[in-house]
Amino acid sequence: MFRRYGPEGIAASIFFIVLLCVILLQVAGRMNLFDPIVWTEELARWVWVWLGLLGLAEVERTNTHLRMEFLVNLFGPRVRNMIFILFDLVWLIAMGQLCWVAWRTVARTWRNESVTLMVNDWVLYLSFLVASVFIMLRVALRLRERIMVGPSSEFLK
Amino acid sequence: MTLAVICFAWLLLVFIGFAIGPAMIVVSMGYFVYTGRGMSFAVQKMVDGLNSFPLLAVPLFLLAASVLNSAGITNHLFGFARALVGHITGGLGHVNVLASLFFSGMSGSAVADAGGLGKLEIKAMRDAGYDDDFSGAVTAASSMIGPLVPPSITMVLYGVVSNTSIGKLFLGGVVPGFMCAAALMVMVYLLSRNRNYPTDPRASTSEIFRLFIRSAPALATPLIIIAGIFSGYFSPTEAAAVTVGYAILIDLVFYRELTWRSLWEAIYDTTRVSASIAVIIAGVSVMGFVLAREQAPQQIAGLVLNMVDGPITFLIAVNVMIFFLGAFIESLAILLIVIPILIPVALGFGIDPVHFGIIVVLNLMISTLTPPMGMALFVVAQVGEIPYHRLARAILPWLLPPIVVLVLVCAFPWLATGLPNLMN
Numbered sequence: 238m239f240r241r242y243g244p245e246g247i248a249a250s251i252f253f254i255v256l257l258c259v260i261l262l263q264v265a266g267r268m269n270l271f272d273p274i275v276w277t278e279e280l281a282r283w284v285w286v287w288l289g290l291l292g293l294a295e296v297e298r299t300n301t302h303l304r305m306e307f308l309v310n311l312f313g314p315r316v317r318n319m320i321f322i323l324f325d326l327v328w329l330i331a332m333g334q335l336c337w338v339a340w341r342t343v344a345r346t347w348r349n350e351s352v353t354l355m356v357n358d359w360v361l362y363l364s365f366l367v368a369s370v371f372i373m374l375r376v377a378l379r380l381r382e383r384i385m386v387g388p389s390s391e392f393l394k
Numbered sequence: 395m396t397l398a399v400i401c402f403a404w405l406l407l408v409f410i411g412f413a414i415g416p417a418m419i420v421v422s423m424g425y426f427v428y429t430g431r432g433m434s435f436a437v438q439k440m441v442d443g444l445n446s447f448p449l450l451a452v453p454l455f456l457l458a459a460s461v462l463n464s465a466g467i468t469n470h471l472f473g474f475a476r477a478l479v480g481h482i483t484g485g486l487g488h489v490n491v492l493a494s495l496f497f498s499g500m501s502g503s504a505v506a507d508a509g510g511l512g513k514l515e516i517k518a519m520r521d522a523g524y525d526d527d528f529s530g531a532v533t534a535a536s537s538m539i540g541p542l543v544p545p546s547i548t549m550v551l552y553g554v555v556s557n558t559s560i561g562k563l564f565l566g567g568v569v570p571g572f573m574c575a576a577a578l579m580v581m582v583y584l585l586s587r588n589r590n591y592p593t594d595p596r597a598s599t600s601e602i603f604r605l606f607i608r609s610a611p612a613l614a615t616p617l618i619i620i621a622g623i624f625s626g627y628f629s630p631t632e633a634a635a636v637t638v639g640y641a642i643l644i645d646l647v648f649y650r651e652l653t654w655r656s657l658w659e660a661i662y663d664t665t666r667v668s669a670s671i672a673v674i675i676a677g678v679s680v681m682g683f684v685l686a687r688e689q690a691p692q693q694i695a696g697l698v699l700n701m702v703d704g705p706i707t708f709l710i711a712v713n714v715m716i717f718f719l720g721a722f723i724e725s726l727a728i729l730l731i732v733i734p735i736l737i738p739v740a741l742g743f744g745i746d747p748v749h750f751g752i753i754v755v756l757n758l759m760i761s762t763l764t765p766p767m768g769m770a771l772f773v774v775a776q777v778g779e780i781p782y783h784r785l786a787r788a789i790l791p792w793l794l795p796p797i798v799v800l801v802l803v804c805a806f807p808w809l810a811t812g813l814p815n816l817m818n
Contacts, residue, residue: 249669253665256454260454260635261636264627264628268627285444285450288665289669289672293673301670303726304412307766309411320410327420331420339437342441
């Protein structure tokens, strides 16, 4: 149905590996294997935010959000397709607006210094901006398929 | 009025099939547009909601369960459980419950339990002549033990939203978890008596010992987590990372079934599941901001306080509410949206936050079994290839054992708080 891995999914999975390594490094430092590192906790949190938001773009690509479908499944494929087209449109507009807000948030936090990392806070909020671009792309592609292919779209199966 | 519109709009969107997390974001944005205030903080609220160190335990415990599944450790646990209780009336039904109890010490999620062990358990029961209704129902019911026995993703999230010690919550779930397992085994025994289900021959002591040695590294996982947290070596998040490292290590040393490919698949799948949870957390953060602006906690607390006059009636009201909401709304959404509003009221009535947390988690786990929106039922129906409507009917008597445990835990707080207090 879908290509197994999308670029955003691969990137998010790599962030997951980094997250695991950073926390294990923190534990190792705690156990006096070497001097404790001060920046691991903040880095782990930031990596998790990037992981979660980029992973969200992958969730959009594979259309695997947590949702309740038992009511919508009572309708026929044509009506269901119409409902999901409407949902995608609403979500696309919302993400467009949030993308703009994310851009302004990045600008607002440009000079805010992080507590322990060598970069400023905008790097954290950039995650939302990047993810929202990927999400809009994926929702737009899905929307195109729903409209062009109709009820036999892969996304309804 | 605005509060009612927000809640109604979200519920409407969720019921007609809009994704749960995005529905919260869309409703919150509608509020910002309508009121003309707050939009510029939307992204910051969502990112800051995710930017929490204790929350990292969620993806890491999910990964630990996924790695253990990929490493085939479930087969060893199932074999050991079969040698221990396979000869009792109800045979594989007891094995199913016991294997879930063992696996719950490694995974913190009912869905991971149902998905990981479910296929193996249902196949074994089907091959032995158990009917699908019984096999599916006992598999789904036993998966609810997962989040009660540490580690537990639901408890991590409760700990984060209520600012309660996650270590204490982990310990608080041990006794109710074992009670649920015992209650389910009684149910298996009672239902199996007249059905003449086959039993295994009693395993010899040497066979049990051999299988125990094979499973021991996996069975030691919860001890490492609890000992690590209470000795001060790890926080719960670090314990989750150590569990992942330990799962990989024991596979390298003992089981040798994990491949680079299966490890990557486990990481990728966990990333996707974690992201679908992350969007709900982000949605809750922004919707929580909206609800706070509308003074929802104060309004709802006032409403609840007018309806109940003491801790017992409060707990009854909360349990009935979670039970009915749980039949229709995903348990994670209830935990993250409804529970934070109720916690101040519970504290006001003098209810211990650990006691309240265990009650909430236990009830939420029951809600994973209640149709029409029982997450564990969906998973078991899928992995066991059992029609959902059959499973939804078959599960109904199996709700009784955990409900009895829930009533006992409500009535006797020390069942939940005894062990954490003892460790203090």
